[in-house]
Amino acid sequence: MFLPLQSNQSLLDGPLGTIKYHPAAIGQDVAAQWFAVLRAGVPWQAQRRRMYERDVDVPRLTAHFDLDDPRLPPPLLQAAGVAGALCDCAFTAVGLNLYRDAADSVAPHNDKLHQLEAGAPIALLSLGATRRMVIRAKQAPRRRLDLDLEPGSVLVMSYITQLHFDHGIPKSTVPVGPRISLAFRRRPAGAA
Numbered sequence: 001m002f003l004p005l006q007s008n009q010s011l012l013d014g015p016l017g018t019i020k021y022h023p024a025a026i027g028q029d030v031a032a033q034w035f036a037v038l039r040a041g042v043p044w045q046a047q048r049r050r051m052y053e054r055d056v057d058v059p060r061l062t063a064h065f066d067l068d069d070p071r072l073p074p075p076l077l078q079a080a081g082v083a084g085a086l087c088d089c090a091f092t093a094v095g096l097n098l099y100r101d102a103a104d105s106v107a108p109h110n111d112k113l114h115q116l117e118a119g120a121p122i123a124l125l126s127l128g129a130t131r132r133m134v135i136r137a138k139q140a141p142r143r144r145l146d147l148d149l150e151p152g153s154v155l156v157m158s159y160i161t162q163l164h165f166d167h168g169i170p171k172s173t174v175p176v177g178p179r180i181s182l183a184f185r186r187r188p189a190g191a192a
Contacts, residue, residue, distance in 0.1 A: 011135075011145060017161030019135065021147065022154045025082055025125065031152035034075035035127035038180055041073055044098055059105050059171075061098040067091060076182065083123035083184045087156045091123070091184040099131060099179040102172035108136065110162040111185070120186035122162075124155045129177035135167045149181075 012019040026034075044061035065072050067080050080091050097106065111122055126149040133155070136144040149155060157167070169181075 011147070012161070012165075016137075016164040017158040018156075019158070019161055019165075020086075020156045022086055022156070023150050024152055025086060025154040026079075026152040028152055031127050034079065035151070035180055037075050038073060038096070038127065039098065039178065042096060042098075044096075059103060061100065063096040063098075064093065065096075066093050079125050079182050080184055083125055083154055083156075083182075086154055087121045087123055089121055089123070089184075089186060092117075092187050093185050095183040095185070097181040097183070099128075099169065099181070101178065102174065102176045104169075105171045106169045108134065108166035108168035110138075110166055113159070113162055115185070115187065116159060116162070117186040117188045119159050121159060122157045123184040124149070124157075125182040125184070126153050126155075126179065127151055127182070128179040131169050131172070131176065131179045133167055133169055135165055138164055138166060149179075151179075 010018055010020050042063045044063055046061055047058040048055045049058055050056075065076060067077065076094055080094060083089075084091055099105070116122070128151055130148050130150050133147045133149050134144060135147065136142060147155070157165075
């Protein structure tokens with residue numbers, strides 16, 4: 001199901017969708033600069049969610065911007081240009097996640113299709129420390145791909161992959177530095 005990992009090659013390409021990894025979409029210096037600006041300048045929010053009949057802290061900090069927001073930090077507009085050029089898509093929104101250390105994570109999930117424009121891809125641009133993403137099939141055979149997302153890399157997932165695969169960032173068993181993920185999406189007209 002998954003193809004061998006090579007630079008700028010599809011990891012998945014078929015009826016279940018496409019997943020492409022671009023390991024050096026931006027240079028290391030630019031990635032470090034964007035990370036520093038965004039970590040210091042974004043109004044990060046801690047969230048709580050209801051799970052198993054109790055409220056728990058979300059194990060990462062988050063932020064969100066529409067790409068036409070006049071308060072948009074410049075690196076986000078530049079990053080949207082990079083992501084959009086890689087997948088020929090004019091994105092309208094970006095969700096940010098700040099993974100502060102090895103204990104921060106996001107559980108396996110798929111993006112909610114009603115919050116995405118039908119057919120539009122999702123592009124994840126990574127800044128900061130390298131973190132492992134797990135991509136796994138929802139149905140048998142439950143194949144899985146462990147992918148180390150490097151700073152400056154972009155992972156592009158087609159719309160249809162959200163029907164067939166989950167993706168997540170597990171907690172790390174070894175110390176790791178902070179990472180920011182920029183998740184670019186195209187929202188349907190009128191979506192919140």
